[in-house]
């Protein structure tokens with residue numbers, strides 16, 4: 001793979017051409033915060049905007065960009081840090097996130113990003129929107145108060161036969177995640193767990209489990225985002 | 230003559246918020262005392278619609294003082310939902326939970342005794358309010374205060390090792406526990422490096438008891454005459470009538486020690502329980518149906534447990550029980566005896582923790598079990614302040630459809646009102662203008678029960694005290710506030 005030069009916050013880096021920008025920066029020790037995107041993902045979803053940087057002076061979602069020759073990137077500026085934290089704050093006020101009683105606490109990427117960005121409160125008023133929980137599944141509980149509409153489940157998850165299980169209904173602020181009842185019913189415990197782990201927050205839960213890991217053993221306690229920096 | 234009413238608001242050094250009104254009749258005699266609980270939090274409501282496995286973590290947020298009791302009581306109830314009982318839990322699950330509970334009772338009792346009660350007792354309930362606290366206690370007896378603080382820390386560390394955190398742990402899950410104890414964690418409580426070792430802890434408990442007893446015997450007549458309240462006593466009870474804090478049958482004895490409720494399976498509590506609502510309080514008034522609303526109220530907590538039990542199954546606490554009974558008789562009713570009873574329980578918890586630290590089962594790997602799914606979960610536990618009840622109904626789709634919580638302080642509701650009444654009446658009849666003493670003694674009466682008013686109404690807040698004196702037309706004629 002041919003190497004090209006890019007500039008990040010005024011510093012030149014030599015990186016492979018045409019690879020995911022978040023990935024390329026991470027190899028250079030620069031951790032761009034992400035929520036819908038994760039390492040190893042082929043296709044980006046570009047739904048959350050937590051990875052916003054400036055490329056050539058324009059706001060762009062880094063996870064949707066590929067490295068190109070002479071790219072000029074702004075990342076670690078006060079303005080962009082504030083903007084990215086603002087995106088996280090918006091997600092907190094739009095949903096109803098009560099970390100103290102959430103079983104994904106410690107394993108939740110939204111919480112980990114908020115901690116990493118030192119978010120102590122939201123500058124926006126809480127909306128206290130009404131979302132319901134869907135208890136109708138055999139294996140899975142949908143806790144829609146926590147869904148950040150990242151589309152990981154709808155785009156990236158399929159059952160053992162390769163069928164999609166999750167989808168969205170409604171539009172705009174009314175968008176809700178749902179599942180196909182027939183397919184949900186047939187999910188193996190292993191598959192249900194995979195869906196739960198794929199969801200970056202606590203919106204997809206395996207029924208009857210929860211709080212299975214002690215403090216200190218949870219994902220972002222074992223490998224805090226901030227330690228990777 | 231006008232009817233008069235005295236209000237005490239706020240009550241200090243009590244968890245939560247309360248206010249006392251004293252009602253006078255036309256003859257200017259004190260007729261009634263009411264401890265008003267003025268906040269409402271509605272925990273039972275917002276547990277509805279949540280998944281059942283979340284309950285043990287969610288409901289413990291009721292309280293920052295004894296969250297472990299709520300955590301474990303909910304876990305016991307939810308065990309039933311997944312078809313598990315205390316008897317069918319794995320040995321590691323059962324013993325880890327017990328250890329957590331003993332740590333909790335130890336730390337909560339130590340907090341209450343050293344930070345809340347001892348300043349009243351040892352410094353004098355009418356000493357200067359500004360220094361009547363743990364700092365004042367430390368100035369008087371530094372060694373004692375230091376031991377008190379470290380005893381509490383020991384209990385908190387036990388909670389951390391078993392629940393994961395000192396407050397709001399998450400380890401009790403449906404059907405068991407999600408962690409065991411490692412050799413290092415066990416060693417932490419034996420080597421005496423960072424916290425007093427378990428041997429030292431037991432030794433200190435004995436010393437504190439000795440210290441209390443000396444004080445008690447010197448001041449016996451004051452302590453016993455402070456408030457004598459003949460009542461029924463309710464608690465869980467262990468095998469053959471042993472003192473039991475975690476799991477057992479339900480026993481209720483009357484003022485003479487006669488069993489008014491034969492030891493019964495607590496799952497049938499609805500057969501004997503009813504709750505009365507009064508328009509002036511958010512806190513309900515539970516009573517035992519067979520005895521009726523007038524006579525069916527009970528006292529719970531340390532004195533109740535000491536009075537219902539036949540013996541204690543740890544040797545040092547048993548000796549202390551014998552000493553307690555030789556001084557106070559088999560069925561004492563002095564409200565301030567709650568403190569002595571509390572200290573015996575601290576010792577019992579420390580002895581139990583010692584047993585468990587030497588038990589190989591706490592290192593076991595088999596943590597969780599499962600049975601046949603049901604729709605009703607009822608948990609009882611002896612929280613530090615007394616019998617705590619959690620009751621959940623869960624639909625087939627796993628959502629909680631109903632939650633009822635009867636907390637220890639609620640059990641003691643009628644008793645607290647009666648104790649306040651008795652105390653206030655005596656002061657009113659002898660010297661109604663004692664002002665500050667009026668406030669102090671009513672507070673001390675309430676505090677003996679170690680009430681957690683925020684738990685009792687599932688309410689949030691600081692508890693300060695205001696006493697209002699009201700006449701027979703319910704017109705406020707005098708207010709004592711601090």
Ligand code: SF4
Pocket residue numbers: 146147148149150151152153154166177198199200201203204
């Ligand atoms: S349920 Fe989870 S994975 Fe699916 S869209 Fe919502 S947050 Fe994303």
Ligand code: FES
Pocket residue numbers: 033034035036037045046047048049050051052061062063064
């Ligand atoms: S991580 Fe880039 S848009 Fe979500």
